[in-house]
Amino acid sequence: MKNNILQESGLITVTFGSTTLPETLMIGYERVRVRPHIPRPLKCRNCLKFGHPTKFCRSPKTCSNCSAEAHTTEDTECDKPKFCINCKYDINNQFNHSPLDKTCPAFIKQKEITTIKTLQKVDHKTATRIYNMRHIHQSTPYSKITSTNQPTTTVSEAQKTASTQAPTSTSTNRQLRSYTDIMDHQPTTSSKRTVIEEMETEISSDSTTTLPKKKMTESDHGSKSGHGVSYSITTDTRIIKTALLPAHSSIFTAEVAAIYAACDYAVLQKKRFVICSDSLSSLQSIANISNQSFYTTRIRDILNSRQSYIKLLWIPGDTNITGNDTADAAAKEAHLFPHLYENNYNYKDTQLFIKQKFKKQFASLWENTSDHYKLINPNKLSLKNYNIKANDINRQDLIKFSRLRLGHSKLTHEHIINKQAAPQCERCNTSITIKHILLECPLFLSERNKFLPSNPSELLTPNTPNIIASMNFLKAIKLYHVI
Helix, strand or coil, rough: CCCCCCCCCCCCCCCCCCCCCCEEEECCEEECCCCCCCCCEEEEECCCEEEECHCCCCCCEEECCCCCEECCCCCCCCCCCCCCCCHHHEEEEEEEECCCCCCCHHHHHHHHHHHHHHCCCCHHHHHHHHHHHHHHCCCCHHHHHHHHHHCCCCCHHHHHHHHHHHCCEEEEEECCCCCCCCCCCCCCCCCCHHHHHHHHHHHCCCCCCCCCEEEEEECCCCCCCCEEEEEEEECCEEEEEEEECCCCHHHHHHHHHHHHHHHHHHHHHHHCCEEEEEHHHHHHHCCCCCCCCCHHHHHHHHHHHHCEEEEEEEEECCCCCCHHHHHHHHHHHHHHHCCECCCCCCCHHHHHHHHHHHHHHHHHHHHCCCCHHHHHHCCCCCHHCCCCCCCCCCCHHHHHHEEEEHCCCHHHHHHHCCCCCEEECCCCCCCCCEEEEEHHHHHHHHHHHHCCCCCCCCCCCCCCCHHHHHHHHHHHHHCHHHH
């Protein structure tokens, strides 16, 4: 309020000594909403690039119009076409604007990354990964990618070619080319330097694909032990990453996770990479568009958005290629170090793990169950495993038959609920059980010979004749209504 006129007070920045912000704040007699302060992206005023402050910049001063070295004074203006230094690698060629333009795609991207860092409380690397996942399809339309990157060699053709050349191990003779221009290559020697030279010759001969200043990143096929499944990513000179996945993970998951981690590393480095892997099955799953698992879809997204910068290359395993052996050794040694387990996002591994857990628990329960049920059901089958026609058997008979199979009935177990003594057979002077009624008691010998089959052990096998015979037997001995 100023001169009896209500005026907008603007924004107020308040710092709280807490990790969470309150929704509202009382200022005087008014409750105002609180929202997090999102700072501007860190940008150098010298070179006009993002990511570092001006005082630490070692680059020459850049023109704010054409992004060349500063060539103007206070009295002159740049007359060259506008060019943004931050957008010069944009695949959509959106760089004809000033690097100070607020509509610059790079500036908008950095603003969103800063917003992600602030709201989700993550570091810059994680925020960049989240941003890339959000905007992975906005760079180039899917139809354009698939129309311009037709596979020159299909997987089936590669398998036929490999089978005609040498009928040996399929993992070292098949070739692959994916819809994202995954390079097919089958080296004829075991020298890694020759592999690289042949690969460079093949790439340079392709007029649509050039990879200057390439780096070799090799992802190992994975190694499994009792502690878990490990993988490694190496270059010619160093180990980039080793990681452990949970023990229930498969070797295939480790192979694909290694390729995904290598792609993620290549994206953050903003350089051109060739990622080598000796896992043909992993490359085939990436090339298969119908495979919509977590790792394969994200690898395809990265390849689509960075198709000119990242290539995948299959190399044969167990052929003494130096880099591949280095990655293999690093993956095996990962079990010796105190790694934290990485999350396994392959739902098939989790499904298989849960099923195996249930099977083990069921086997334990089976061993501890009564002898009666194990005797009549040695194959661990349920009624669902049998085809019983509903028109032949009524529901009441099915209930009675299920109780006979379980060994639990009103006659044999009602005393537990009523807290009474167990019923005794007057003829045999023993406890009354389902087994005693069906197989042992001499009182029912004539009815047993009349209605029940000759082999009593198969009496409770769930099929229509056994159910009818059992129900007729219970009705004949007048115990049908107490079962």
